[in-house]
Amino acid sequence: MNRISKIALLAALLPLQALCSCEEKPIVIPPEPEPVEARDTVVYTASDEIFPNPERGFYTAAEMHSADGKGLSQASISAARLQSRTLFLLEFYLTDYVNCDIADDYLAAIRARFESLREGGAKCILRFCYSNGMDEKDKPWDATPEQVLRHVAQVKPIIQEYADVIMVVQAGFIGSWGEWYYTENFTSMSSRKELMDALLDAVPADRQIELRTPYYKMKLYGYSKADTITRATAHQPTTQARLGGHNDCYVSSSNDVGTYNNVNERNYWGSESLYTIMGGESCALTEYCHCEGSDKYRGALKDLAFNHMTYLNNSYHQAVLKRWRDEGCMDEIKRRLGYRYVLESGEFPKTPKAGKTFSLTLTLRNDGFSPVQNQRDAELVLADASGKVVKTWQLDSDPRYWMPGQQTVITQDIVLPENISGNMTLYLNLPDHSTKLHDNPLYSIRLANEGTWMEDTGFNKLYTFNL
Numbered sequence: 303m304n305r306i307s308k309i310a311l312l313a314a315l316l317p318l319q320a321l322c323s324c325e326e327k328p329i330v331i332p333p334e335p336e337p338v339e340a341r342d343t344v345v346y347t348a349s350d351e352i353f354p355n356p357e358r359g360f361y362t363a364a365e366m367h368s369a370d371g372k373g374l375s376q377a378s379i380s381a382a383r384l385q386s387r388t389l390f391l392l393e394f395y396l397t398d399y400v401n402c403d404i405a406d407d408y409l410a411a412i413r414a415r416f417e418s419l420r421e422g423g424a425k426c427i428l429r430f431c432y433s434n435g436m437d438e439k440d441k442p443w444d445a446t447p448e449q450v451l452r453h454v455a456q457v458k459p460i461i462q463e464y465a466d467v468i469m470v471v472q473a474g475f476i477g478s479w480g481e482w483y484y485t486e487n488f489t490s491m492s493s494r495k496e497l498m499d500a501l502l503d504a505v506p507a508d509r510q511i512e513l514r515t516p517y518y519k520m521k522l523y524g525y526s527k528a529d530t531i532t533r534a535t536a537h538q539p540t541t542q543a544r545l546g547g548h549n550d551c552y553v554s555s556s557n558d559v560g561t562y563n564n565v566n567e568r569n570y571w572g573s574e575s576l577y578t579i580m581g582g583e584s585c586a587l588t589e590y591c592h593c594e595g596s597d598k599y600r601g602a603l604k605d606l607a608f609n610h611m612t613y614l615n616n617s618y619h620q621a622v623l624k625r626w627r628d629e630g631c632m633d634e635i636k637r638r639l640g641y642r643y644v645l646e647s648g649e650f651p652k653t654p655k656a657g658k659t660f661s662l663t664l665t666l667r668n669d670g671f672s673p674v675q676n677q678r679d680a681e682l683v684l685a686d687a688s689g690k691v692v693k694t695w696q697l698d699s700d701p702r703y704w705m706p707g708q709q710t711v712i713t714q715d716i717v718l719p720e721n722i723s724g725n726m727t728l729y730l731n732l733p734d735h736s737t738k739l740h741d742n743p744l745y746s747i748r749l750a751n752e753g754t755w756m757e758d759t760g761f762n763k764l765y766t767f768n769l
Contacts, residue, residue, distance in 0.1 A: 339651055339652075339661070340651070340652035340653060341649050341650065341651065341652060342649070342650050342651070342652040342765070342767075343647060343648070343649050344647060344648045344649075344650070344764070344765060345646070345647050346644075346645040346646060346647065346648070346751045346752075346754065347751060347752040347753070348644045348646075348669075348750060348751060348752070349750050349751055349752045350637070350750075351750070352386050352633060352636050352637055353386055353748060354383050354386045354387065354388045354748075355388065355640070355641075355747055355748055356388055356423075356425060356734065356744075356745050356746075356747065357388075357389070357425055357469045357612070357640065357674060357675070357676060358389070358612055358613060358639055358640025358641060358670070358672075358674070359386065359387055359388065359389055359613060359636065359639045359640060360387055360389070360613070360614055360615070360616035360636065360639065361387065361389040361390055361391050361427060361581075361613050361614070361615060361616060362378065362382045362387055362389070362390050362391070362616055362617075363390070363391045363393070363615060363616075363617060363618075364378065364390050364391065364392050364393070364415075364426075365393045365395060365434075366392075366393070366394050366395065366411065366412075366415065367395045367397065368398065368408070369405065369407040369408040369410070369411040370411075371411075373392075373411070373415055374390065374392065374415045374418050374419070375418065376418055376421060376422055379418060379419070379421075379422030379423070379424045380422060382424070383422070383423070383424070385616075386636065387616060388423065388424050388425065388744075389424065389425060389426070389427065389469065389613055390419070390424055390425075390426045390427070391426070391427045391429065391615070392415060392419075392426035392427065392428055392429070393429045393430075393431060393479075393480070394412055394428075394429070394430050394431075395431055395432065395433075395434065396408075396430060396431070396432050396445070396453060397432055397433065399445075399453065400432055400442050400444075400445045400449070401445070401449065402449075403452060403453075403456060404453055404456050404457070409456065409457070409460065412457070412460055413460055413463075413464070416460070416463075416464035416467055416468075419464075419467040420464075420466070420467050420738070420739075422744075423742065423744025423745060424467070425467050425468065425469045426467060426468055426469065427469060427470055427471075427472060427512075427548075427581065427613065428461070428468050428470070428471045428472065428474075429471075429472040429474040429480050430453070430457065430474045430475050430480060431444075431474050431475065431477075431478075431479055431480030431481075432444045432445060432475075432480075433477075433478045433479070433484075434478065434479055435478060436478045436483075436484045440478060441486075442486075442487075443477055443478045443484045443485055443486065443487075444475060444476055444477055444478075444480075444485050444486075444487050444488065445475075445487065446487050447487060447488060447493045447496060447497065450475050450476075450487075450497060451496070451497065451500055453475070454475070454497070454500045454501060454504050455500075455504075457504070458503075458504035461504055461505055461506070462504075462506060465505070465506045465508075465509055465736075466734065466736035466738045466739050467739075468509060469579070469676065470509065470510050470511070470512055470546065470579045470581075470675075471501065471505050471509060471510070471511045471512070472511070472512045472514075472548055473497070473498065473501060473511055473512065473513050473514065473518075475497060476488045476494065476497065481514055481550060482494075482513075482514045482515075482518065483514075491521060491522060494518070494522060495522045495523075498511070498513075498522055502541060502544065505544075507539035507544070508539070508676070508677055508735075509544075509676070510544050510545065510546045510578055510579050510675070510676075511544060511545055511546070512545075512546045512547050512548040512579060512580075512581070513545060513546075513547055513548075514547070514548060514550065514561075515547070515560075515561050515562070515567070516547060516561075516562065516567040516568075516570050516571045516574075517563055517567060519545050519547070519574075520567070520570065523541055523542070523545075525542065526570075527566055527569065527570050527573075529542065530570060530573040530574055531543055531573075531574055531576075531577045531578065532577075533577075533703065536576075536577035536702075537577065537677070537702055543577065543578070544578075545578065546574070546575070546578035546579040546580055546675075547571055547574070547575070547578070547580055547582075548580070548581050548582045549561050549571075549580070549581075549582035549609070550582045550583050550585060551582075551583075551584065551585040551586070552582045552583060552584045552585075552611075552614070553584055553588070553590045553591040553602055553605055553622070554584050554585045554586040554588055554590065554591065554619075554622075555586070555588055555590065556590070556599075559585060559586070571609065572608045572609055572610075575609050575610040575611075575672070576610050576672070576673075576705070577675075577702075578675065579612050579613075579675045580609050580610055580611055580612055580672070581611060581612050581613035581614060582611075582613075582614065582615070583614060583615035583618050583619065584614075584615075584618070584619040584622040584623075585618075585619055586619060586622075587619065587621035587622055587625065591622045591625060591626075592625065592629065593625075593626060593629040593630065593631035594629075594631075602626065602631065602635070603631055603634065603635070606635065606638070606639070606671050607638075607671050607706065607707075609671075610671050610672035610706065611639060611640075611671050611672065612639060612640040612671070612672050612675060613639060613640065614635075614639060637669070637670075637750075638669060638670050638671050639670070639671060640670050640671065640672050640674070641668055641670040641672060641673050641674045641701075641704070641706075641747075642668060642669040642670035642750050643666055643667075643668055643669075643670075643701070643704060643732075643747065643749050643750065644666060644667050644668075644669055644749060644750045644751060645664065645665075645666050645730075645749050645751050645754065645762070645764075646665045646666055646667060646709070647664075647665045648662065648663065648664050648665070648764055648765060649662065649663040650662050650728070650764075650765045650767070651767075654718060654767055654769065655718070655769065656718050656719065656720055656721065656722050656723065656769050657717070657718060657719070657720035657721075658717070658718060659715050659716070659717055659718075660715070660716050660717065660718050661713075661714075661715045662682075662713070662714055662715075662716070662728075662764075662765075663711065663712065663713045663714075664711070664712045664730070664764070665709060665710070665711050665712075666704065666709070666710050666712075666749075667707075667708065667709045667710070668704050668705060668706045668707065668708060668710070669706075669750065670706055671706055672706055673701065673702050673703065673704050673705055673706065674701050674702055674704075674747065675702065676702075676735070677702065677735045678701050678702070678732055678733070678734065678735055678747070679696070679731075679732065679733050679734070679735050679740065680696070680697035680699060680700070680701055680730070680731075680732055681694050681695065681696060681697060681730070681731040681732075681733070682694065682695045682696075682697055682714070682716060682728060682729070682730065682731075682764075683728070683729040683730075683731045683761055684718070684719075684726060684727070684728055684729075685726070685727050685729065685761075686722070686724060686725070686726060687724050687725040687726075689759075692719060692722060692726070693718075693719050694731075695714075695716045697712065697714065697730070698712070698714050699712045701732060701747070718769070722769060723769045724768065724769060725766065725767075725768055726766070726767055726768070726769060727763060727764075727765070727766045728763075728764045728765045728766075728767075729756070729759075729761035729762060729763055729764055730749070730761070730762045730764055731746060731759075731760060731761050731762070732746055732747035732762070733745065733746045733760060734746070742760075743756075743757065743758065743759055743760030743761075744760070745760070746760025746761070748760075748762065749762045
């Protein structure tokens with residue numbers, strides 16, 4: 303056999319030899335892909351309605367000057383709710399006790415006012431003070447530091463007991479109206495810090511205390527703009543996270559009548575107020591309180607957003623409030639003070655099954671100036687056709703971080719209970735964190751949507767389905 307023939311024979315045999323030497327391999331059939339779960343998308347309709355919600359909005363001022371004074375009543379709480387107000391500035395004047403301890407009947411009257419708040423579904427901004435004037439005839443403007451500390455010790459157990467209906471405590475005590483200005487007793491920073499330390503101890507750690515100006519927070523505790531609260535340091539039981547502010551000459555001059563010493567302080571409060579409670583009142587009609595801004599000033603709407611304003615006085619300053627009504631921004635301010643959570647859409651399984659995973663996605667936004675600031679529960683509630691609650695799950699999201707002007711997307715898996723059937727409805731419930739108020743629908747947050755609010759339960763309807 304010549305050389306060419308041998309090569310041809312080898313070439314012909316190689317495929318056969320290769321085939322014979324290979325091990326037999328099984329045929330692998332790929333699995334069928336899991337069927338994509340059919341989803342049902344609900345698009346919710348936003349509402350422009352002005353309605354009451356807890357811990358936000360315009361407040362009603364209520365003063366108590368003596369143990370037998372009216373100060374606050376169930377009628378006034380009900381009347382305020384009809385005007386979509388649930389917040390009161392509760393001012394206790396200790397004028398009769400400048401040189402002595404607070405009398406037992408006055409302490410009992412303080413407790414009674416807090417009981418009225420609980421019964422009426424309202425909360426307060428709390429302030430203690432001694433004088434409501436700044437003239438010589440109004441002296442003494444406050445008590446001595448020693449006497450004030452004694453008064454703080456007396457009201458501490460009451461504040462602790464009724465913290466659930468206290469949205470925030472204003473530092474108070476010092477000067478006329480408790481605004482820390484007109485005083486002959488607290489002339490040093492050390493005496494003011496001693497009071498603040500006592501208040502931080504008297505007020506529960508989950509409640510904030512407001513100072514009259516950013517300067518006091520920075521000066522008393524050594525904070526600077528570089529120490530501004532962040533998401534990581536917010537809502538902690540620390541002095542830094544617990545100190546907010548109240549501006550009682552809001553949009554009333556270039557520096558809000560001494561509220562700010564410089565732009566740095568203004569920017570400090572603007573940043574801090576994303577995580578702390580900010581509120582107040584105006585004190586004069588000026589160019590700075592127009593609804594819209596100019597090259598010289600922001601205007602009220604932009605400034606309210608910059609300061610993440612949670613509350614304002616419903617009665618003062620009347621000329622400023624009238625300007626907002628006349629210029630057409632009052633209703634927007636009413637809607638946007640504090641938080642205003644709006645459901646945009648929800649995605650749910652189209653054919654859910656009892657005992658199986660139920661995956662949902664909620665998209666919402668905050669049209670308010672601020673998020674809710676105090677801790678609040680967030681729950682998914684499943685109820686049957688009779689309205690009976692079948693099961694509740696904690697939502698994996700904190701409403702304190704549903705930021706203004708932003709969209710929040712929440713995705714969560716829950717497992718439906720076994721052995722349930724029929725028509726089911728899933729709700730979002732945002733109740734008060736306090737166990738005393740959790741089940742009271744007057745303290746639950748209503749979302750700004752049409753057709754979702756259940757007034758009798760405080761639930762917001764998300765989705766109805768059959769099992």
